[in-house]
Amino acid sequence: MHQQLLKMPQTAAVPGHVAVLAFPFSTHAAPLLAIIHRLATSSPNTHFSFFSTQQSNNSIFSVYKQNTNIKACDVWDGVPEGHVFSGKPQEQIELFMKSAPNSFRKAMEVAVSETGRKVSCLVSDAFFWFAGEMAEEKGVAWLPFWTAGPASLSAHVYTDLIRETFGVGGQEDELLSLIPGMSKIRTRDLPEGVLFGNLESCFSNMLHKMGRALPQAAAVFINSFEELDPSITKDLKSRFEKFLNIGPFNMISPAPPAADTHGCITWLDKQKPASVAYLSFGSVATPPPHELVALAEALETSGVPFLWSMKDNSKVHLPDGFPERTASQGLLVAWTPQFEVLAHRAVGVFITHCGWNSLLESIAGGVPLICRPFFGDQRLNGRMVEDAWRIGLLVEDGVFRKHGVLNCLDKVLSQDSGEKLRENIRALKQLAKKSIAPDGSSFNNFVALSDLVFNTKS
Structure with a gap:
């Protein structure tokens, strides 16, 4: 093209x-x-x-x-x-x-x-x-x-x-x-x-x-x-x-495919279609420590396979023993080839700050979003995602809480509403390709x- x-x-x-x-x-x-x-x-x-x-x-x-x-x-x-x-x-x-x-x-x-x-x-x-x-x-x-x-x-x-x-x-x-x-x-x-x-x-x-x-x-x-x-x-x-x-x-x-230094794609290859929660918050935003704890607890309780891109200095805020207990459930890495990850058939939801580039990459991958905005245009993007385009959900009150994350994961990955979100974002992907x-x-x-x-x- x-x-x-x-x-x-x-x-x-x-x-x-x-x-x-x-x-x-x-x-x-x-x-x-x-x-x-x-x-x-x-x-x-x-x-x-x-x-x-x-x-x-x-x-x-x-x-x-x-x-x-x-x-x-x-x-x-x-x-x-x-x-x-x-x-x-x-x-x-x-x-x-x-x-x-x-x-x-x-x-x-x-x-x-x-x-x-x-x-x-x-x-x-x-x-x-x-x-x-x-x-x-x-x-x-x-x-x-x-x-x-x-x-x-x-x-x-x-x-x-x-x-x-x-x-x-x-x-x-x-x-x-x-x-x-x-x-x-x-x-x-x-x-x-x-x-x-x-x-x-x-x-x-x-x-x-x-x-x-x-x-x-x-x-x-x-x-x-x-x-x-x-x-x-x-x-x-x-x-x-x-x-x-x-x-x-x-x-x-x-961009040319990035080097997959942490084996993300190999790990995703072993997962079921549309089953994995992918988590990344861009280069600037990081959820506060208590929200990282809530997120980790929700992932562990849900049993949902996850791929989490997290800077090393944030790992100290995770619950004690979380990486060890979830070693067979998820992959915790310092960096991911995000474009390739979102294009992978195993990824079922993207938990994101909802920055514009991440949003466009999610559309390209046809992956629904769970949005936790921080600043700038992110709240506005998140609102469009949930209420205008209907391709994802905003977390309740704009904050990660264990119950709220579990609820969002259930809606996107297990209920009929998730399939509707997938249909909507795939339709946008086709419009983007046509444009x-x-x-x-x-x-x-x-x-x-x-x-x-x-x-x-x-």
């Missing part, structure tokens, strides 16, 4: 120079580089300058060394010499964002000077609301990339209306019926910084400014497919110049994105 996308002809009259501004934290820069790699392969005469911090570039570029027309350009991380971190949350992000506009401007000047090519198009992480002003100064198109789903994007675009309607810090259980496609979402599901939390934090301000700036972009593109959220997609198409769902990336060009096939919605949207990138006149 992706080979057909990569062979699209270059149509720019003059070899272009695309500047790409990446957000160097969490899982933002890597998916943006994956898109740039696809674009660069289809247009060898276009030069791509990929701007991020040295640490970020070093960690993501090793995969794409064969691309001679993408250059990693390091920008300052914003940390002053001799700075002592206070341990305040998001301190690194605050320092980076404070210096980012100036750092990116300087780095772009250097790239223009070195290549002898003016910037012909500006692609950025959507977080960088100021990139729109930079593109305007240069007289080029601004194409921001939103790494999460359309519902969370809509929440940030409608922040002012949401605040006017519900009042900051107001009722937590109001439904967002006033926003197309969000009638199942409650105000308490919204990401921090919209109605609740510190509305003056660096992150809240960044997202608020972003929501206001995005309608000025030539196009906003995201890692999703139109058929997943047709109402939200239709609405955002009316709000933006162009709104392009070009995913799911994990189905378009999956990335030739003439599918994501295929056509990628062609439209390519046209904007390559046809922009500098």
